[in-house]
Amino acid sequence: MLSIIGLVLLLALLVLFAPVRYKMYVRKQDDIWAKLTARWLGFVLCFKLVYDQGEGLNYRLRLFGGTLFGSEKKEPRRGKKSARPADDYDDNSIEAGNLDTDIDNTDIDNTANNIEDIENTTEGDLEFERNFPSADSEDREFLLEDKEFEKKTEGIFGKIGRKIDSLCKHIADKYKNISEKVSGLKKKKDGYTKLVNNVRTKEAFRVAKVQLIALLKHLKPSVLKGQITYGTGDPASTGQNLGYMSVLFPLYYDHIDITPDFENEILEGDFMMKGRIIVWSVGWCVLKVIWNKNVKITISRFKKISGGN
Secondary structure, three states: OHHHHHHHHHHHHHHHHOOEEEEEEEEEOOOEEEEEEEEEOOOOEEEEEEEEOOOEEEEEEEEOOEEEEEOOOOOOOOOOOOOOOHHHOOHHHHHHHHHHHHHHHHHHHHHHHHHHHHHHHHHHHHHHHHHOOOOOHHHHHHHHOOHHHOOOOOOHHHHHHHHHHHHHHHHHHHHHHHHHHHHHHHHHHHHHHHHHHOHHHHHHHHHHHHHHHHHHHHHOOOEEEEEEEEEEOOHHHHHHHHHHHHHHHHHHOOOEEEEEOOOOEEEEEEEEEEEEEOHHHHHHHHHHHHOOHHHHHHHHHHHHHHOOO
16 A cells, blocks of 8 residues: 555656656748657657648657557548449430420329319318308308408508618617616726726736746746848838847847848748756646635636626
């Protein structure tokens, strides 16, 4: 029993503290080529991914050298051959056969319709005699037809009035819905404003910010180097985009060399990245945020304002 508990603890410690080491390389020239590998405890768990713009994406996950799952190349489907060419049929025989069939079917349909009319007439007479036993057949129209009591067809002015009423009702409903939505948005806006200015919310944002910075530091690659040649073909837009890139200059200034091309439209280069990820470090940063009391209260208030549970 103790040996099983010790083995479980050992596996748990390995999962939490043994780092996952990764390498990634990306190259962009005429096409894009990229490769990513991630290993845990050397050969115990290994994941490999290769992307080639011409061949597509291939990936594979191995455990102790055996493949758990991975992509496979698909073979092209072969079209099915027809069992008999269309030209083998005799058009004259088909047309003749169709003609005979059409004639026979027409005669049969006419005969069937005549029989059906006779049956319907007979059934109608019998039903009239059952319902009105003392009346003659010449009084049939008198007894069965009451056109003056039938509902008259609605005139054009009635249709116009009905459409106007429907349109007015639709507009009133739309106005009511819009008013309710505007009122609801105003209440939500006031609620969000109070939530943002609340002391607990500010403290929750501070905790999340601190843990996010710690997480990014942990995830920061230990090796990052590359070179990029960039140009839009227009000197003005190229310089403008380089200005936007300068915002992130502190992150890549000593790792990636960016060369502007003010004359040609181009985007070429490559970069290499290596690093490691420890599950415990990532999980601890997340748990510090989730378990924080101010974060819990802020999330609860946000759901209440948004109308969630």
